Amino acid sequence: MQAPRRAAVLGSPIAHSLSPVLHRAAYAALGLDTWTYDRFEVDEDGLPAFVAGLDDSWAGLSLTMPLKRAIIPLLDEISDTAASVEAVNTVVLTEDGRRVGDNTDIPGLIAALRERGVEKVESAAVLGAGATASSALAALARICTGPVTAYVRSEARAEEMRGWGERLGVDVRTADWEQAHRASSAPLVIATTPAGATDALAAEVTDAPGTLFDVLYHPWPTPLAAAWSERGGAVLGGLDLLVHQAVLQVEQMTGVVEAPLAAMRDAGEKALAAT
Template sequence: MRRAAVLGHPIAHSLSPVLHRAAYADLGLASWRYEAVDVTEDALAAFVAGLDSSWAGLSLTMPLKQTVLPLLHHVEPLALVVGAVNTVLIQGAGASRVLTGANTDVHGIVAALAEGGLTRAGRAVVLGGGATAASTLAALAQLGCPSATVLVRSQARAGGLMRAAHRMGVTPVFRSLDEAAARLGGADVVVSTLPPHAADTLAATLDGTPRGVLLDVAYDPRPTALQAAWERAGGVAVGGERMLLHQAAEQVRLMTGRPGPVGAMSAALEAVLAA
């Protein structure tokens, strides 16, 4: 048996088991198992130390994406500069075990934006200053935009994002989130990394007609208020579940060595969300 799991706290809401199990079924990996495990920051080191040779990998959600860094033997360059690991690959066991950290969120963002027709970014706006915002800056740099405007509630609390931007060699411009309504309309791409419902007030105050692609990483409710308002105004909006799908497909590839079956995973995800 080969095992993998998503870790976080809380974790009961996670859709990762739906995605990974659908992938295993489609790929014929009958001996693979995937579960959700509630693990706090304080308990992560002990959990990782107890992994045996049946484990192939871990998916990590908040608040563990930074906590895991000192527990790893290697961190892939992209995850290192972003400062967030959402995937751990496990090779060997015991004293010979090697843990490698990777980041598939960047891949997920790029692929989700491509579904909205965006393969090149000029003017970009990012809402929020957390770990997902750092992955977003890396994704936008891959799409040709190294100087996105980042709108945050407090620049004093965005130090981690500023340091990540410096490591990446990108030069975002930080502004107040209060300016969002006036800045979104002229952007080629807008990525909201705000928590669910945090952009609801903004959705009611959109200024002008959106001409770009919106990715709202929140997906509960679906559509979000921001996504619905964007589409009513004539813009193209992509739901956060598409980012979730593509980052999980890349995790499947890394853990199993087989391409993640996006179609089968998407069908399973849509079935759960529709229910």
């Protein structure tokens, strides 16, 4: 019998996290009967002690807010992808005791778009300027051949997004949030804002818009996503991102070549439907 192996998602608040549903579905589909995946309420102050207490039964950690940057000083190594946005959402604990950090949000976002046939775009728009927006810019650095317009609420946020653009090699142009209704003319729009922030934009979506990737997943659809779909545009939601980034986490933590995407998505959809 295989030795017990542990993984978990850490964050604060954490009760809403779908990560246990997704990872446990993967373990079941893969026959990893000795693997467990839990959630722990951990804030920045409590993170060092939690990490210090991990024994050799632990295979990996998923990190959500507010820990994606706080974890970095506690690691032995981080990937270039994670370093590019100074954010780690995945830690793999190696057999020799090293703690290796990565960011699967960025390739997960790209994989989700690719699944819907979006491989390259000539321009894009980003709604918002938080941590998810920087990951969106890192993904766009790989698939967008032209400018990205970031719609933000303050000059400080605008400066921050332009700085990320310079760092990531993206031609970022900024616009005031009051102009965000213009975003729907872009071939790809990535909405990274909290629930309710884009509701007023729903009435101003153009006919036959391109692709919207709204990173929210509950409640779903958002008014913007619903309006976008009604006008004939393609829509991806937060569950698409969650599943694709979790697929990569499962592969890194367990060593399997291909995590069960369909089983994980089905589990996530059922969990959301039950809420």
